[in-house]
Amino acid sequence: MLRRHSRLPWLAGLLVAMNFGVAPAMAAEPYDPWPGLAQDIFNNRSMNDGAGVIAIDMPVRAEDAAIVPVTLRATLPPGDSRRVVAITLVIDQNPAPMAARFELGPDASVSEISTRVRVNNYTDVHAVAELSDGQLYMTKTYVKASGGCSAPAAKNAEEAKGRLGQIRLRQFAKAGEGPASGAREAQIMIGHPNNSGLQMDQVTQLYVPAFFVNELRVWQDDTLVLSMEGGISISEDPNIRFTYVPNGAKRFRVEAKDTDGHIFQSEWKVEGSGI
Template identity: 80%
Template sequence: MPGYLFRLLGVAGLLLFGAPLTLAATPDPWPGLVQDIFNNRPMNDGSDVIAIEMPSRAEDAAVVPVTLRTKLSPGDSRKVLNITLVIDQNPAPMAAKFQLGPDAKVSEISTRVRVNNYTDVHAVAELSDGKLYMTKTYVKASGGCSAPAAKNADEAKSRLGQMRYRQFGKAGEGPANGAREAQIMIGHPNNSGLQMDQVTHLYVPAFFVNELRLWQDDSLVLTMEGGISISEDPNIRFTYVSNGAKNFRAEAKDTEGHVFQREWKIDDSGI
């Protein structure tokens, strides 16, 4: 397990058990995260490469919307290979890593995350030039990783692995240029390991979706390596370019070894 996870789990324990810890006394974790997650690779200004959008103050710290958007100009020959989402002050800061399919031209990804404390949130894009580009935002929220599950254990178990696919029209775009916007929803408790059972008062073991793969026919659209910061019932919405495929396929795996698979017909209308 990476060193940053041990260090920040210790911080989370202090918060949970009432030790007096203030933000002013907390050192900036980002330099250590650059070392542990990115092997100290140089970080370049990503303001013209990647954008991150989140509410400045979260209404519900357990379900905070986040959108990642690529910003490369049409004439730029570089490609975004992957995007890593890091929530600096979370017990396990690396929330997700999205690998983009080489031909899917994914330009936008939205999901929902848990935020455990007031924090910087970084988006780091790796480009085909071999460099890393970073941007960040600041979110005011607390307690998202330890917030009780919205569904009871029996309900969560009955929905485990159920997947839904939705396809949307995108304003100003459509089948003529191949642009598509779609959404995958997975029924899963995504337990963080920091939530307490309201009946037994014992901590619920961590249990979450750690891998998701999406294809149009046999062409990869994107993959997600997920962690405990992804909210209950993972929900991924994304924009990509269709290759004319007739089917969309998803495969998800969780930390207990379950494998969930589903395939859908793609609506030719693009909506």
């Protein structure tokens, strides 16, 4: 009997709320960081719908949150005289959301960039293209992954130290294209732990300080193909694959810098250059 009567005040309160049109409390909407990020990263500049201009490709559910593949594509329609001058990748829920900003060489015709990123929580991922007329175009996708920024390094400290700053280049001809004409692909791979600052040393139980590649530049001879400003969201051993159009250069040159001030440089003969 006591248990039954103890419910009466609650029932009375519910009836009063119904009589006076008071709606039950609803769950709060999940926090969306994008408006604040757009203001901070892009100075609150207006953005256009990126359909037909910029595309982003990522798995809906990542197999490994520490190495999530992402491909950015410039998709300007034929006849559009503008060009994409920069692409910014933003992982909204990451501790440092701006993963990378790519600036594209004016004559390189870069139309596709692929890399691997860390994803720390279920999140929207935005790609923003800046065109030569100053307009911004945005697209986004949603990725289910968590823990990527704090995941332990795949390589131990000694192995990582031995590979620090080693740069490799792979060159590919696009299907149906010759080695010195038409669109080609290249891949830059840099040996670097790219520590996020959120990973814990399993022996000392202390956080490993942030230590990552924050600048990358790629040239054909002395002509810029692309540059990257990177952050902690780029995965261990940064790997950048991109399309470009050869300009007759004899050599590829790459320079990378990290947050400790190291400078890494390499150069290679361009395949099919005849030297």
